[in-house]
Amino acid sequence: MQPGRLTLSETNSLVAHQFETLEQQHLAGWLGMWIFLATEVMFFGGMFAGYALYRWAYPGAFAAASRELEVLLGATNTLILIVSSLSMALAVHAAETGRRQRLIGLLLATMALGAVFLGIKGVEYLHKFDHHLVPGSGFAFAAPFQRTAQIFFSFYFALTGMHALHMVIGEGLLATLVIRAWRREFTPEHHAAVEITGLYWHFVDIVWIFLFPLLYLIERHR
Amino acid sequence: MKEQTISPRIYVAVFAALAALTLVTTGVAYIDLGVFNPVAALTIAVVKATLVVLFFMHVWYRGKLTWVFIGAGVLWLAFLIAFTLSDAVTRPWIPVPTPWTGSAVYPGAPVSGEVER
Numbered sequence: 001m002q003p004g005r006l007t008l009s010e011t012n013s014l015v016a017h018q019f020e021t022l023e024q025q026h027l028a029g030w031l032g033m034w035i036f037l038a039t040e041v042m043f044f045g046g047m048f049a050g051y052a053l054y055r056w057a058y059p060g061a062f063a064a065a066s067r068e069l070e071v072l073l074g075a076t077n078t079l080i081l082i083v084s085s086l087s088m089a090l091a092v093h094a095a096e097t098g099r100r101q102r103l104i105g106l107l108l109a110t111m112a113l114g115a116v117f118l119g120i121k122g123v124e125y126l127h128k129f130d131h132h133l134v135p136g137s138g139f140a141f142a143a144p145f146q147r148t149a150q151i152f153f154s155f156y157f158a159l160t161g162m163h164a165l166h167m168v169i170g171e172g173l174l175a176t177l178v179i180r181a182w183r184r185e186f187t188p189e190h191h192a193a194v195e196i197t198g199l200y201w202h203f204v205d206i207v208w209i210f211l212f213p214l215l216y217l218i219e220r221h222r
Numbered sequence: 223m224k225e226q227t228i229s230p231r232i233y234v235a236v237f238a239a240l241a242a243l244t245l246v247t248t249g250v251a252y253i254d255l256g257v258f259n260p261v262a263a264l265t266i267a268v269v270k271a272t273l274v275v276l277f278f279m280h281v282w283y284r285g286k287l288t289w290v291f292i293g294a295g296v297l298w299l300a301f302l303i304a305f306t307l308s309d310a311v312t313r314p315w316i317p318v319p320t321p322w323t324g325s326a327v328y329p330g331a332p333v334s335g336e337v338e339r
Contacts, residue, residue, distance in 0.1 A: 038292075198279070210264075
């Protein structure tokens with residue numbers, strides 16, 4: 001932070017009245033996002049704990065059901081999310097160095113990659129409906145896992161569904177950043193929103209980093 | 223908060239490591255390591271998550287205060303999973319007591335060894 005680059009009145013217009021300095025305001029926003037992410041860890045953690053419990057109880061059903069997922073699509077989506085995290089990190093760098101056009105371009109690239117991820121996820125969901133793998137009265141699975149494979153697919157849809165919802169929310173947040181960057185609201189001194197939205201986007205990436213091996217890669221060697 | 227601009231080269235290097243580890247975790251799943259298959263999968267996932275947190279999320283370059291929040295999240299997640307599993311895993315260790323009176327179990331009670339797995 002180089003306070004010399006802004007006049008005092010410019011700085012004052014950016015600082016909310018409860019903060020002493022722009023730096024303090026930025027720190028509060030940063031820590032606020034980390035508190036939110038800690039609650040998100042607990043939110044997804046409940047589902048992960050349930051997953052661990054039932055995978056321990058029904059290892060055979062989880063292995064057989066996991067084989068119905070398409071590894072190629074899952075791995076592709078993992079790579080797409082990693083590229084989107086890279087473009088998000090570079091977008092934050094562009095904001096730090098005051099390059100507005102590059103910032104807008106990288107934010108749009110991140111949004112496009114997120115949209116491709118959601119598209120592939122949609123194709124996968126469609127396959128699950130076609131193959132009667134959605135838990136409920138239409139569910140069909142080879143013996144002896146007719147019933148217990150539904151538990152795996154319940155976790156599959158709950159975990160990937162909540163993850164996809166977070167992606168959709170992330171897309172909305174990125175869209176607001178694009179509009180604000182378009183309006184020249186961000187400067188090297190004032191771009192906390194870009195960095196903090198980046199934290200959220202990277203967190204959603206981390207959730208998928210765990211979901212991919214836990215859902216797609218159970219006992220593939222058999 | 224001390225701010226520091228991180229070189230895009232570091233971001234690209236972290237990206238390359240994450241992409242490589244994605245291929246490794248996929249490949250390892252096709253090799254039979256017995257009980258170590260899930261261990262390997264989770265270890266690689268933790269390494270990848272750590273790289274994202276430290277570099278993409280700038281935690282490596284920031285003050286120690288952030289670690290309090292990360293530590294709180296990780297600690298309570300560990301409690302949640304460890305205590306849930308310790309209950310489930312240890313239940314069979316203690317045999318179910320035989321009923322004091324009458325004709326054995328309640329209607330529909332699972333018989334040992336009959337549980338569909």
